[in-house]
Amino acid sequence: MPQLTLFTITVLLTTAAHAYIWPSPQLDALESLRFDTDRHQLAPFVQPCTFFIFEVAGKSGRSNAADWIRTAYHDMATHNNVDGTGGMDASIRFPEEQARAENVADGFNNTLRIVGPAANRYVSLADVLALAAITAIENCGGPSIPFRGGRIDAAAPNAPGVPQPQEDLATHTATFKRQGFSKTEMIGLVACGHTFGGVAHAPFPDIVPDLNDTSNTQSVAHFDGTPVAFDNSVASQYIANTTRNPLVVGTNATTNSDARIFGSDGGKVMRGFASSPALFASTCASLFARMLDTVPSGVVLSEVLSPLPAKPDALQLTLDGDKLLFAGEVRFWNTPDSSSRTVLLLGTDHSNHTFNATLVSAGTASSSSAGAGQTITNAWYSFDDPGVVLDAAAGVTRISFSVYENGEDAKKKTKGKVFDQGGRGFAVQDAVVFSKTSCLTKPNAQPVEGRLDVGVRTGAKVTRVFLEEEVKDSVGRITVVETDFPRPAPAAGNSTSKAYTIWSLPTTQSSAKHTVGAEIDGVKVSTGRVVVLTNLPACA
Ligand code: HEM
Ligand SMILES: *[C@@H]1O[C@H](CO)[C@@H](O)[C@H](O)[C@H]1NC(C)=O
Ligand SMILES: *[C@@H]1O[C@H](CO)[C@@H](O)[C@H](O)[C@H]1NC(C)=O
Ligand SMILES: *[C@@H]1O[C@H](CO)[C@@H](O)[C@H](O)[C@H]1NC(C)=O
Numbered sequence: 001m002p003q004l005t006l007f008t009i010t011v012l013l014t015t016a017a018h019a020y021i022w023p024s025p026q027l028d029a030l031e032s033l034r035f036d037t038d039r040h041q042l043a044p045f046v047q048p049c050t051f052f053i054f055e056v057a058g059k060s061g062r063s064n065a066a067d068w069i070r071t072a073y074h075d076m077a078t079h080n081n082v083d084g085t086g087g088m089d090a091s092i093r094f095p096e097e098q099a100r101a102e103n104v105a106d107g108f109n110n111t112l113r114i115v116g117p118a119a120n121r122y123v124s125l126a127d128v129l130a131l132a133a134i135t136a137i138e139n140c141g142g143p144s145i146p147f148r149g150g151r152i153d154a155a156a157p158n159a160p161g162v163p164q165p166q167e168d169l170a171t172h173t174a175t176f177k178r179q180g181f182s183k184t185e186m187i188g189l190v191a192c193g194h195t196f197g198g199v200a201h202a203p204f205p206d207i208v209p210d211l212n213d214t215s216n217t218q219s220v221a222h223f224d225g226t227p228v229a230f231d232n233s234v235a236s237q238y239i240a241n242t243t244r245n246p247l248v249v250g251t252n253a254t255t256n257s258d259a260r261i262f263g264s265d266g267g268k269v270m271r272g273f274a275s276s277p278a279l280f281a282s283t284c285a286s287l288f289a290r291m292l293d294t295v296p297s298g299v300v301l302s303e304v305l306s307p308l309p310a311k312p313d314a315l316q317l318t319l320d321g322d323k324l325l326f327a328g329e330v331r332f333w334n335t336p337d338s339s340s341r342t343v344l345l346l347g348t349d350h351s352n353h354t355f356n357a358t359l360v361s362a363g364t365a366s367s368s369s370a371g372a373g374q375t376i377t378n379a380w381y382s383f384d385d386p387g388v389v390l391d392a393a394a395g396v397t398r399i400s401f402s403v404y405e406n407g408e409d410a411k412k413k414t415k416g417k418v419f420d421q422g423g424r425g426f427a428v429q430d431a432v433v434f435s436k437t438s439c440l441t442k443p444n445a446q447p448v449e450g451r452l453d454v455g456v457r458t459g460a461k462v463t464r465v466f467l468e469e470e471v472k473d474s475v476g477r478i479t480v481v482e483t484d485f486p487r488p489a490p491a492a493g494n495s496t497s498k499a500y501t502i503w504s505l506p507t508t509q510s511s512a513k514h515t516v517g518a519e520i521d522g523v524k525v526s527t528g529r530v531v532v533l534t535n536l537p538a539c540a
């Protein structure tokens with residue numbers, strides 16, 4: 001078994017589509033949410049898998065992990081593969097959908113409250129819901145699940161379409177067919193989902209009585225004996241006739257939907273699952289992926305995301321007179337800690353001259369969130385204090401990294417391992433940079449008033465510079481509001497002798513949600529530079 005699992009992981013990681021070329025703002029953000037396992041915004045909520053943030057973990061009978069998986073299914077379950085409506089589109093966030101009998105219970109609201117904040121302008125809430133389900137499954141003993149990004153949040157609720165336990169087999173078969181799943185796949189998907197969690201008394205009093213159990217305060221009748229672990233016991237207990245699944249052996253036969261579904265092929269699928277944990281895991285991995293990739297027609301998902309082996313992060317250029325201060329960090333994916341490792345940043349400037357700097361280890365951290373019990377360690381290296389000081393006129397066009405392991409000496413120019421995206425390097429944008437001259441014009445005013453200064457590189461085709469703010473529209477989708485910096489009057493004298501021209505925006509508005517963006521060569525880019533007015537010094 002362990003060998004098979006390792007083999008599966010290796011195949012998944014080595015046959016995954018080519019890693020994309022950095023930078024790509026949306027894929028970069030999705031990749032981080034997926035693979036920065038040690039700085040994960042989701043994984044801490046399913047570690048341990050008994051964690052239920054709304055009550056003492058392990059005592060309520062519930063778990064964040066089970067809520068997240070059920071939420072993903074209910075969001076997808078409105079899909080109609082004939083007219084192309086519904087699917088993974090975060091329509092479950094609408095109160096109208098949550099008020100339907102088919103969406104009874106508070107698990108959806110709970111899920112959205114925890115994972116919602118991970119959405120941003122690049123990562124839709126629907127992508128977050130898909131990733132939350134994957135994170136729960138992978139963290140709790142499940143297989144690695146291929147993840148694609150690019151889901152789009154619905155503008156309105158979808159038509160109803162989630163199956164309910166009192167419906168008959170023909171209805172369920174038709175419902176799954178509408179969602180795009182055959183009868184065999186229906187059996188699989190229900191078993192894959194119902195290896196987690198159970199049925200709670202409060203929303204389903206006719207199925208589950210008050211259990212009067214202080215170690216199960218919400219009276220959840222679990223589907224199997226291991227409700228926070230992905231395993232095939234939902235099937236093996238069913239086949240052994242020891243199951244206590246309330247949708248199989250409930251006292252009211254009408255609501256025993258799992259019994260009808262699991263038995264609909266004479267128990268063939270469930271027997272297969274019961275006899276092979278590996279078959280259960282691989283079947284569930286592909287069914288979960290299909291479930292999560294079921295999107296409204298017209299939505300185009302990305303390739304399956306694979307981790308970038310080396311990924312620059314939080315790059316910042318700050319204009320300081322005739323210098324550029326270059327700071328940032330790099331993540332080496334699945335790379336263990338090593339005290340004998342040297343990491344060099346290699347840079348190229350506008351005259352094709354090169355520079356280099358030795359990076360500082362910013363620590364490693366491990367996480368078991370890669371699935372199939374695999375532990376991933378990411379190693380981070382930074383150049384943020386004080387950063388690399390560059391001549392502003394020379395600037396920087398691209399960087400790469402060179403890693404020397406185990407005593408190989410960088411100074412002796414032994415060839416290290418180079419990470420440069422196949423010779424391309426990692427392109428760095430220095431046409432529009434934050435300027436250190438930004439300051440508070442009225443530090444004591446309420447709110448404070450300040451001036452944001454941005455340097456625009458001479459010769460760069462910059463048509464706009466703007467302040468960006470992430471806001472939610474009327475239906476909760478994140479959009480960006482832009483406030484233009486006025487174009488400065490042409491400078492008197494010879495301005496082309498200066499590497500950068502300053503564009504200034506007087507403003508009272510800037511917070512952790514504000515970044516600087518620009519239109520360069522007709523393409524909109526965000527510098528990603530967060531500007532918080534109150535952190536600026538008073539103007540001289
Ligand atoms: C005919 C199809 C299905 C029916 C009738 C059904 C019904 C139910 C019911 C009644 C509950 C109890 C919810 C609660 O007490 O809050 C439940 C829980 C759950 N369902 Fe399903 N389900 C079906 C299919 C699926 C599928 C396809 C998945 C995922 C792939 C899934 C995942 C879950 C999970 C993870 C829970 C546990 C929630 C928790 O413990 O918080 N279900 N299901
Ligand atoms: C959760 O429910 C509360 C009210 O019960 C509501 O105020 C809140 O907006 C809901 N949150 C989400 C994320 O749906
Ligand atoms: C729980 O307690 C209530 C009230 O005492 C009782 O009616 C009910 O039957 C008990 N439930 C079980 C499963 O014992
Ligand atoms: C399964 O167990 C129940 C009691 O728990 C029993 O009534 C039933 O006959 C058993 N079914 C089979 C097929 O063994």
Ligand SMILES: *[C@@H]1O[C@H](CO)[C@@H](O)[C@H](O)[C@H]1NC(C)=O
Nearest residue numbers: 165166206251252253254255
């Ligand atoms: C069984 O469940 C169905 C559907 O919820 C309900 O209509 C029926 O009254 C229940 N039967 C009994 C005996 O409780």
Ligand SMILES: *[C@@H]1O[C@H](CO)[C@@H](O)[C@H](O)[C@H]1NC(C)=O
Nearest residue numbers: 348349350351352353397423
């Ligand atoms: C720098 O090198 C690239 C190719 O490596 C070339 O296209 C470019 O013209 C060079 N720029 C300068 C300023 O020499």
Ligand SMILES: *[C@@H]1O[C@H](CO)[C@@H](O)[C@H](O)[C@H]1NC(C)=O
Nearest residue numbers: 344346355356357402410413
């Ligand atoms: C790094 O820069 C130094 C000084 O500019 C130079 O001597 C050295 O060869 C460079 N190292 C690499 C690996 O490019």
Ligand SMILES: *[C@@H]1O[C@H](CO)[C@@H](O)[C@H](O)[C@H]1NC(C)=O
Nearest residue numbers: 393493494495496497498499
């Ligand atoms: C402006 O300055 C640049 C660089 O110092 C110089 O090459 C150029 O001739 C100057 N142009 C004028 C009009 O003075």
